Amino acid sequence: MNQNLCFTLSILFIIIIIVYYGLLQVVAVAPKGHPKVLKTKSVEKDLIRMLLNRYEQFGIIGRPVNDSKIKVDVRYGLQLFQILDLDENKQILRTNCWCMHKWTDSLLRWNESEYGNIKTVRIFPSQIWTPDIKLYNFADERLREYRDARVVVSSNGETLWLPQALFKSTCEVEITYFPFDTQICMLEFGSLTYDRTQMDILWWIPDSPPIEEMPYLDFSDYVPSNEWRTDGEKEREVHHVNRTIQIRSVKKHRRRSQTVGNEVITREYPVLRYLIRLRRNPSFYVFMLVIPCVLLSSLTLVVFWLPPESPAKMMLGMNIFVAFFVLLLLLAESTPSAVKNFPLIGVFFCLNMIMITLSTFLATMVIHLYFRGDRKGAVPYFLRRIIIEGIGRLTLVRQRIPLPDVKNSKRNVFAKYHRKTLISQTSPAKTKQAYQNRCKNEQNRYFGGGFFPQCSESVNQPACGDQYFENVTTNWSGSNEFQTLKEYSGKSCPHMMKTSIKLNHRIPEILQQIMHNDNNMNNYPFRMINYDESESFNSTTTLERDVRELKKYVKIVVNRQKETTHKSLIAMEWRTLAIVLDRLFFFIYITTILIAVVVSVPYNIELEIPEEFQDSEERVKN
The missing domain is CATH 1.20.140 (Butyryl-CoA Dehydrogenase, subunit A; domain 3)
Known part of the structure; x- marks a missing residue:
């Protein structure tokens, strides 16, 4: 009896322990303050694990197709987020973009009903096959362009990959109209290894109707730049079908010749070329x-x-x-x-x-x-x-x-200072009277009337012949007095003429200025006539010598003035x-x-769009 009871209790204890551990697997232990949540098995993890196991089985290397003759169609789009900089010296354009990839992977399909109606999963791009679409005209020291972004996989095998990238691309700068210039930069994308028979690159198709291919840059989330203006930002709200300002991108095929054994094979690689038109802000x-x-x-x-x-x-x-x-x-x-x-x-x-x-x-x-x-x-x-x-x-x-x-x-230099003296045709009586009047005026002016002898005809003085005046120049304004003295020489006093020559205040203006400015009178090529009041005024030899020296000096002054x-x-x-x-x-x-x-003046600073962008079917030889 006791043995049966002990056996029954043992079995009951085991059942209780089993039930307890079973409840622990079902009921999750939640932190304090949170309700308890039932813990179920993650179907998404199982789905991802199944997809990755399938990739490990078939291998990541190689295109994700069931038949090698089938090509993979990859739809590619470029969304411009921001223009970081355009370095004119290095001719490098830095942009912040979102690269949009979409393709179908036959190895990433599942039945939604078998996996809890899960429609999409996220997988790291390093774990599956991704298209090798790269920027052809890159100018970056970094070999890596894209930031890490997971791939969104749908149940029908459609794969969406939207990595963000900072591109450094070459851009030929035209600065003729700097700083009112316009630049057209190109971003060229294509596959590095797959030709058009293995992978084709198609235009991106947006989700918004009408559902058509969009051969344009997407400016829907563009952040305007302070230095550069783009034509796409004006049409960011315009559907790509109705855009007229933005430059249409083109699709090309690059030809490359490869040698396989002894055979040269020419292959074509599809590329997409996006154009960005930039207008500088010249402020x-x-x-x-x-x-x-x-x-x-x-x-x-x-x-x-x-x-x-x-x-x-x-x-x-x-x-x-x-x-x-x-x-x-x-x-x-x-x-x-x-x-x-x-x-x-x-x-x-x-x-x-x-x-x-x-x-x-x-x-x-x-x-x-x-x-x-x-x-x-x-x-x-x-x-x-x-x-x-x-x-x-x-x-x-x-x-x-x-x-x-x-x-x-040289002939007219003294025309304003001198004039030729006309020989007076007056009678001796008139000449005598004029001379006497002049003598009296000079006497009263300089000596108060007490120094000069009597200027009269009765004065007994030797005659002064014409030979004493024949060499006297008559080309200045004061030469009339010499002419008067010459005519009256036989009846007048030579000492009066001598005194008049010394004290005459009508010597040419240039002579007076030079004599006034020079303190050392001994430098001139003539000597001043010094005479004593007691000296005899009848010395005709002295008069002749003084007149000759005066003439010589006047000629020197005139020549110097002419030269100057x-x-x-x-x-x-x-x-x-x-x-x-x-x-x-x-x-x-x-x-x-x-x-x-x-x-x-930049009336039309718009650059010409290259001809290759007019025909999207044209092929470019590399």
């Missing part, structure tokens, strides 16, 4: 390059109107030259060094520097000639005829600066030549700048 460069350029060009106009002999002309010219050179350095930092066409704004800088250099060189030459007088000689005849008389009239310089004839300047005036006229002629050339450069500069502005 920054307008304030940094364009406005300073306009202001410096205005100052350049002032340089041509400064006098050639002014040092400020060269100083201002050199300062403007340095300023344009600094702007040229700033332009060089912003533009690539190896380009087909130099930017027009750089040509404008160089043109200004050339004109300023020519003007400064001309001003230096003119200053040299202006301060050296006529050591280099007068302006050649042909230059005078062509530049001064020809171009000068066109530039209105000849009318403003009347230039006397250098050949006649001649040099001044030649210097003025060279200066006039420089002014004419400055005006000529001014009009040439104005004309050149206007033509350059009219020609270089």
